[in-house]
Amino acid sequence: MRSETANLVDEIKQAISLLRRYFDWDEAVKRLEYLNARAEEADLWNDPQEAQQLMRERQTLEENINAINTLSQSLNDNVELIMLGEEEGDQAVVEEAEAAIRALRGEIAARQMETLLSGEADGNDxxxxxxxxxxxxxxxxxxxxxxxxxxxxxxxxxxxxxxxxxxxxxxxxxxxxxxxxxxxxxxxxxxxxxxxxxxxxxxxxxxxxxxxxxxxxxxxxxxxxxxxxxxxxxxxxxxxxxxxxxxxxxxxxxxxxxxxxxxxxxxxxxxxxxxxxxxxxxxxxxxxxxxxxxxxxxxxxxxxxxxxESSKGExxxxxxxxxxxxxxxxxxxxxxxxxxxxxxxxxxxxxxxxxxxxxxxxxxxxxxxxxxxxxxx
Structure with missing residues (x-):
């Protein structure tokens, strides 16, 4: 793998790791498991307002978790394609996989903003x-x-x-x-x-x-x-x-x-x-x-x-x-x-x-x- 591509792969891996940390990954996964189980309970819609709030939270968590998993899987798949292409001398496969990895930069930048805008009232007018x-x-x-x-x-x-x-x-x-x-x-x-x-x-x-x-x-x-x-x-x-x-x-x-x-x-x-x-x-x-x-x-x-934070006062x-x-x-x-x-x-x-x-x-x-x-x- 070319050094430029290897550096980019390391950069993206670090970014995905930071995204998981922003998102409090382990707690988010546990919370989604709970919400999925709650969604299956027969009495969920006894309180429609609470049910709607729960379903909105569930959808948001699911979207965020799936997005980060997809980014990670896409990176791994394209790294494997590069290695396979290099082994078989198929430069077209290598170039296609490198282009896909470069495209991940933009997707991660967009996901970063979604994470930064995931506060309690951020989605509001x-x-x-x-x-x-x-x-x-x-x-x-x-x-x-x-x-x-x-x-x-x-x-x-x-x-x-x-x-x-x-x-x-x-x-x-x-x-x-x-x-x-x-x-x-x-x-x-x-x-x-x-x-x-x-x-x-x-x-x-x-x-x-x-x-x-x-x-x-x-x-x-x-x-x-x-x-x-x-x-x-x-x-x-x-x-x-x-x-x-x-x-x-x-x-x-x-x-x-x-x-x-x-x-x-x-x-x-x-x-x-x-x-x-x-x-x-x-x-x-x-x-x-x-x-x-x-x-x-x-x-x-x-x-x-x-x-x-020492800078908070400033x-x-x-x-x-x-x-x-x-x-x-x-x-x-x-x-x-x-x-x-x-x-x-x-x-x-x-x-x-x-x-x-x-x-x-x-x-x-x-x-x-x-x-x-x-x-x-």
Whole structure:
């Protein structure tokens, strides 16, 4: 076997081993055996909701286990074909098997992303909030740029974006906005985008053309379904109604249809002004609040699980995560992973996948070595 092919085989074997470790292989196999046995029991559908949840979990486990087994079997089969072809002097067989092994790289990269997006709520739709930082018009314009960036990213992935609320800036941009992103693994992809984003540029609002630094924050939290119970006592919330803001014209509401809910114990505030109906906006705001509280619980679990990580304080929730420099040079740099792009305009047009993949890999691994799978890409 040629040294180049042998090195690739070793690389893929290591990647498959890491995939098994990500997936907690032994526990996953045991869990699938239990679910298969449970699926055969006569009383399974006595509780339809529980049965559906069990069958979904079973299907996911089965798909992941089969996929990794198929990758491993395909690698072994093609290694045997190479050895057989070399013994018999059949170069066509050798070349075909080598091509199949090279193709496995792409399959493993895809499987890696599926693994990184296998968290409890990763498959859900997601809410995304953008808030301008201090600095008036500069930061408000930056917030609107970020909102456009994530909207463009979602559109590139054929996801649907619904605007739930927007508070316009006085001169330009936005003070805040909340969107709902609907699509496969929307929360999984976007969850590491929470944090402070920094922009450095020559201000278009400064007559002296000076360089300005602006900040805006992004917050991402998953839409939760009926299988996740979040109970919120009404005594824990304050509900306010107000007149929805808008750019003017016939579509501006003239009644107090917008709804703001404040969760008093945590200080979490959500608001919705999408519909003309206060009743509908109130229902959506309650869904958003339940989602925020659920996301808070996920955050606590993650922080507890990663308490030993020395870098946790540096990359924690709500801290600066990425810098976008437009002048005097052009660079976007993720401060957590070190991933860079010298094409800020492409990033602002929604090319975020490289940043997301790197931060997902770092967030999931929490230990050296696991990030090596990403090298296969």
């Amino acid at each position: 997601t809410y995304l909030e953008v808030h301008a930082g201090a600095g008036g018009t500069e930061s408000q314009d930056w917030a609107s740029m970020l909102l456009r960036m994530y909207t463009r990213w979602a559109e590139r992935r054929n996801m649907k974006v619904e605007v739930l609320e927007v508070h316009e800036g006085e001169e330009a941009g936005i003070k805040s906005a909340t969107i709902l992103v609907k699509g496969r693994n929307a929360y999984g992809w976007l969850k590491t985008e929470s944090g402070v984003h920094r922009l450095v540029r020559i201000s278009p609002f400064d007559s002296n053309a000076r360089r300005h630094t602006s900040f805006a924050s992004v917050w991402v939290y998953p839409v939760i379904d009926d299988s996740i119970e979040i109970t919120i006592p009404e005594s824990d919330v304050r509900i306010d109604t107000y007149r929805a803001s808008g750019a003017g014209g016939q579509h501006v509401n003239t009644t107090d249809s917008a709804v703001r809910i404040t969760h008093i114990p945590t200080g979490i505030v959500v608001q919705c002004q999408r519909e003309r109906s206060q009743h509908k906006n109130r229902a959506t705001a309650w869904d958003m609040l339940r989602a925020r509280l659920y996301e808070e619980e996920l955050k606590k679990r993650e922080e507890a699980a990663n308490a030993a 990359i924690g929730w709500g801290h600066q995560i990425r810098s976008y420099v437009l002048q005097p040079y052009q660079l976007v740099k993720d401060l957590r992973t070190g991933v860079e792009s010298t094409s800020p305009q492409d990033v602002l047009d929604g090319e975020l996948d490289d940043f997301m993949k790197a931060s997902l890999s770092q967030r999931v691994s929490g230990e050296s070595g696991k990030g090596e799978i990403a090298d296969l890409e």
